[in-house]
Amino acid sequence: MTFAIGDKVTHDGKSATIEGGPHTGYSEWYAVKGDDGKVYPVGADRLTVASGFAIGDEVETAAGYRAKVVAGPFVNRYGDGDDRFWVLEDEDGKHSAPHEYALTKVEPEPIKVGDRVRVVLATHAEKRHGSVGVVTNVSADWKPYDGPVHQYEVEFNDGDEIYAATVEKVTDDPNLHTYNGVTYDLSAEYRDKDGDIWRFARVGDEVRGEWGTYHITETSYTLEDVADRFGPLTRV
Incomplete structure (x- = not known):
């Protein structure tokens, strides 16, 4: 070629x-x-x-189903060098290998103000990598001397606000938190093994709780600690 x-x-x-x-x-x-x-x-x-696809992309096939790219591209032995295929994995964990020409990349919705996002890249704010916050600006143009343009401003529950170059939208319910296979509703109250009633809330990057009328702060018990020490927890 x-x-x-x-x-x-x-x-x-x-x-x-x-x-x-x-x-x-x-x-x-x-x-x-x-x-x-x-x-x-x-x-x-x-x-x-070069292909328009990459490992991890979500694609739609000519047959109309969506899946994630997990391997490739591979060149068809009997093709002309441009006849390539990718290995896909669907939500059921099953795999297929369609031709590249039969695939269309599913573009994610653009990040907008008000979206809950997880920080992927934030130069000089690496401690926030993996943290979840709310986007307050999508057109910032701050650029560190050793990194790309940081177009997103993200604010966290503790009031901290940073510039981020890359974020990903978080679609899970902020009132739900799963630990050891159990999903807890943070808007509800829970009774521990001793009969005490606990309330939980997100504080910064963690879910913390208090029993009785104590205020929930960054020094309160984590939900994980409460579940391990005082569980099982039963929703009231």
């Missing part, structure tokens, strides 16, 4: 861009630039046209 300068390609599971070629030596090769900005030679037989 012949490539042109600027073409997006993949090789050995890596993505790159054609910078020069084709060149002829013992075999045909191209100069490619990797995602790290470095340019290096790669044999033409190791290059394929």
